[in-house]
Amino acid sequence: MQKSGRLATILGMAFLAILVVPPVYYMIIASLKPRSAIYRTPSWLPERSSLDNYIKVLFNDHFLVNIGNSLIVALMTTLLAMILGVLAAYAIARFKFPGRNVASQLILMSYLTPMVLLFIPLSVVVGNLGLADTLPGLILVYLTFAVPLCTWLILGHFRDFPVDLEEAASIDGATKMRTLFSILLPVSAPALATAASLAFMMAWGELFLALTFVKGQGVMTAPVALQHMSTGDVQQYGPIMAGAVLSAIPVLVVYYISQRWVVQGAAEGAFKG
Amino acid sequence: MQANTSKAAAPAGAPAPAGPAGISPRGSGSARKPVASSREARLGLLLVLPAVAVIVILIGYPTISSIWYSFTDRMVGSPGRFIGLANYARLATDSGFLSAAANLVLIVGISLLLKLVLGTLVAVILNRPLPGRNLWRLLVMLPWAMPGFVAFMGLRLMFESPYGAINVALETFTSPVPFLSDPTWARISVVLATVWRGFPFWAISILAALQTIPKELYEAARMDGASAWQQFVNITIPQIRATVAVIAVISAIWTANGFENIWLMTQGGPSTTTMTFPVLSFLSLQSRQLGQAAAYAVVILPVMALFIMLLSRRKKEI
Numbered sequence: 291m292q293k294s295g296r297l298a299t300i301l302g303m304a305f306l307a308i309l310v311v312p313p314v315y316y317m318i319i320a321s322l323k324p325r326s327a328i329y330r331t332p333s334w335l336p337e338r339s340s341l342d343n344y345i346k347v348l349f350n351d352h353f354l355v356n357i358g359n360s361l362i363v364a365l366m367t368t369l370l371a372m373i374l375g376v377l378a379a380y381a382i383a384r385f386k387f388p389g390r391n392v393a394s395q396l397i398l399m400s401y402l403t404p405m406v407l408l409f410i411p412l413s414v415v416v417g418n419l420g421l422a423d424t425l426p427g428l429i430l431v432y433l434t435f436a437v438p439l440c441t442w443l444i445l446g447h448f449r450d451f452p453v454d455l456e457e458a459a460s461i462d463g464a465t466k467m468r469t470l471f472s473i474l475l476p477v478s479a480p481a482l483a484t485a486a487s488l489a490f491m492m493a494w495g496e497l498f499l500a501l502t503f504v505k506g507q508g509v510m511t512a513p514v515a516l517q518h519m520s521t522g523d524v525q526q527y528g529p530i531m532a533g534a535v536l537s538a539i540p541v542l543v544v545y546y547i548s549q550r551w552v553v554q555g556a557a558e559g560a561f562k563g
Numbered sequence: 564m565q566a567n568t569s570k571a572a573a574p575a576g577a578p579a580p581a582g583p584a585g586i587s588p589r590g591s592g593s594a595r596k597p598v599a600s601s602r603e604a605r606l607g608l609l610l611v612l613p614a615v616a617v618i619v620i621l622i623g624y625p626t627i628s629s630i631w632y633s634f635t636d637r638m639v640g641s642p643g644r645f646i647g648l649a650n651y652a653r654l655a656t657d658s659g660f661l662s663a664a665a666n667l668v669l670i671v672g673i674s675l676l677l678k679l680v681l682g683t684l685v686a687v688i689l690n691r692p693l694p695g696r697n698l699w700r701l702l703v704m705l706p707w708a709m710p711g712f713v714a715f716m717g718l719r720l721m722f723e724s725p726y727g728a729i730n731v732a733l734e735t736f737t738s739p740v741p742f743l744s745d746p747t748w749a750r751i752s753v754v755l756a757t758v759w760r761g762f763p764f765w766a767i768s769i770l771a772a773l774q775t776i777p778k779e780l781y782e783a784a785r786m787d788g789a790s791a792w793q794q795f796v797n798i799t800i801p802q803i804r805a806t807v808a809v810i811a812v813i814s815a816i817w818t819a820n821g822f823e824n825i826w827l828m829t830q831g832g833p834s835t836t837t838m839t840f841p842v843l844s845f846l847s848l849q850s851r852q853l854g855q856a857a858a859y860a861v862v863i864l865p866v867m868a869l870f871i872m873l874l875s876r877r878k879k880e881i
Contacts, residue, residue: 302688303699309685310705313759316728317717332726378614385607386600393611400622402871404820406841406860410853411628412621434621437614466606495710498822498841502848513712517827520716527720534713545708549701553767 321531375440383448401438447481632857650858682765
């Protein structure tokens with residue numbers, strides 16, 4: 291019994307490792323290989339490794355600018371969506387006003403609206419606003435997924451949180467806004483971290499809208515820049531994989547720090563898979 | 564929390580005789596009174612307004628525009644005229660559209676099934692007392708946690724022929740398999756990549772559901788002599804069914820709308836064998852055909868609406 295249990299555990303661990311590790315491992319190996327090794331003598335072991343691909347992608351291809359753009363876009367999207375999301379969630383969870391239910395329904399529906407339906411008219415709108423091919427234009431467009439996402443997650447948390455503390459504060463004379471900032475927000479830190487991390491992760495990795503809305507070398511985000519490298523006739527896999535590994539790092543750091551909450555938050559209806 | 568009423572506004576929630584600080588004479592009963600309701604309503608509307616404005620301007624208006632565009636021959640730079648259902652009529656003979664419709668069923672259906680099987684299996688493994696279980700959970704989430712484009716660029720390299728990782732691993736047994744250039748293999752590759760990226764979430768969600776199942780159920784079943792398989796079929800499956808239904812619908816929505824997986828692996832090819840609606844729409848926009856691009860997007864709206872209806876019904880059950 292004991293023995294078969296241990297065997298099952300070992301088999302289970304082997305299965306998990308085989309399932310997850312190979313693509314990640316191969317990507318990292320490829321990013322360390324010289325160009326010829328990827329195509330001519332492909333292998334699962336790094337025979338000669340160097341950081342040449344990293345140096346090439348970082349210093350020759352505007353990639354630092356692209357990573358910087360991704361950072362600006364993801365941070366600004368997250369910040370704006372969190373501000374709008376917190377205010378809207380607070381209003382819906384705690385205030386009685388006409389249209390409250392409509393607003394809450396609207397937010398769920400808009401979270402599930404397929405982006406493919408929106409991006410064509412949005413390209414016209416963004417063009418008319420004079421924001422075509424600019425980072426503010428892309429940030430504006432990213433609010434389409436980030437605002438419903440943040441509002442929905444924060445709303446769920448505010449609704450679950452008992453109102454007693456806030457009522458005590460209001461009896462003590464605190465204004466509604468003061469109650470929000472000094473009572474509700476501090477106790478909601480995990481939910482806020484979840485919403486912010488998911489918004490950041492989604493904005494950082496977004497490709498579809500970015501391909502449509504930013505085309506110039508100077509405004510491209512990292513995913514766009516890398517997909518441009520990968521759609522040429524000759525695949526520059528070394529630098530592409532180096533760029534991919536570099537682009538994954540910020541998101542993995544965010545994920546690692548917030549994973550305790552993110553997984554649960556995502557389970558509440560906000561994930562891609 | 565010290566009361567500090569510097570603002571003139573009396574707290575909307577506080578009834579007229581607000582007790583002195585520190586004393587809260589009322590229980591957790593309703594502190595809201597109709598007296599304050601109009602001010603409360605105004606503040607509420609004000610707070611919700613920015614988010615609603617974003618939704619109406621950036622989601623509501625474009626949705627209606629898309630539907631309108633789909634009835635016109637609008638191009639980039641020309642407003643176009645109303646042409647009725649002509650964009651839709653063209654779909655019946657459009658190989659891209661027919662492929663996308665078939666793939667919607669095929670790619671979404673098969674990848675959901677595989678994600679379900681793999682997700683359940685991984686959840687069951689993670690639910691066992693593994694040494695370093697938290698680290699394993701973190702590892703299993705890696706495909707989901709890394710950015711989508713990184714995952715699919717890496718997977719593309721796995722499937723390349725002849726020098727991709729899978730062919731390198733296979734080379735002692737067989738000649739290189741054309742994973743991305745053969746129609747059938749391209750579909751298989753796309754499905755496998757989609758499953759790899761998506762299974763962790765199923766696994767973690769199912770794991771969460773597994774952990775809510777009362778242990779007594781299994782103990783009772785063991786007393787009755789049920790085998791591990793019988794326990795799985797008669798206890799585990801019924802207990803996680805509701806969770807799985809919700810994940811399935813949401814996952815279907817996201818898979819149907821997925822772009823990176825197809826674009827980075829095959830761009831819808833070879834020819835149109837891995838085409839999906841988002842890729843189709845993106846390609847039409849690139850060829851500046853706004854009306855036709857909108858029709859590709861609008862035509863799956865009923866399917867999406869169905870998914871969303873299923874979801875909102877399921878959400879209530881949980």
